[in-house]
Amino acid sequence: MSETHDSDASLSDEVYKAMLRDILATRLPGGHPVQQRRLAEHYQVSRSPMRHAISRLEGEGLLIRNGKAGLVVRIVTLKDYLDSLTMRELLEPQAASLAAVNSDNDALGALRSDFAALCEDAAPDPETVWAFDHALHGYIAARSGNPFMNSVIGEMRRYTTIFERQLPVVRAKPGMQEHGEVLEALENRDADTARDAMNRHLRVVREGVMRNY
Structure with a gap:
């Protein structure tokens, strides 16, 4: 995923969709820690669109705060x-x-x-x-x-x-x-x-x- 010629808003939407696909396919399994820097490297985007994508997924309940573990992928019980x-x-x-x-x-x-x-x-x-x-x-x-x-x-x-x-x-x-x-x-x-x-x-x-x- 490249930032070239794309706005932050467009990149944020792209990385959101990519993360959503990976969560639904359990490639990002429940309990997996959400580390902004590592995810930004994985999806090849800067911190800003990564941060917006993470915030969106958290707002939708697919990422949750888990005490000392911080932000993690939600475990579906x-x-x-x-x-x-x-x-x-x-x-x-x-x-x-x-x-x-x-x-x-x-x-x-x-x-x-x-x-x-x-x-x-x-x-x-x-x-x-x-x-x-x-x-x-x-x-x-x-x-x-x-x-x-x-x-x-x-x-x-x-x-x-x-x-x-x-x-x-x-x-x-x-x-x-x-x-x-x-x-x-x-x-x-x-x-x-x-x-x-x-x-x-x-x-x-x-x-x-x-x-x-």
Whole structure:
């Protein structure tokens, strides 16, 4: 990441996104100390944009103050996970129902193409799998048409993603069958089926995590 020809604001946003990706992928694991100088060297930026990115992540609750340890990456506990998943279970089925009648054909076409490629790949890159997961759930939250629902679902998915990705046992292609059912319901503009499919998906997710915890 280079500072050349970029403003501090732009660099701050870039390093924020890079750190967020690393936290969600658990490359910056829970409990990891946040040392501004070392992180600035790692992301190849100066202290100023690094400081702003850290402040933003702290404000979002992904970095926390931990007594003598100072600022660290938040550890997502089982309780955090279950509380976040409960919120998703309350909101995402309704979001899927709304998204089904407020569809974007171009976006759905891109999702279908990505899903088909994952289905054909016996051993896909985990980052590709999670990128599709993020894209599908992000599409549903955004197409709900409710910005508050979109915001809360996005925040809760951060915590559930971190927790699931830190599990010692993770399926190569988690949720593919249920994702296919949700996607088909969205393509058919079937609100009731989309709601039911999302309910089923989140139930399967919960059951799978509890088996592997």
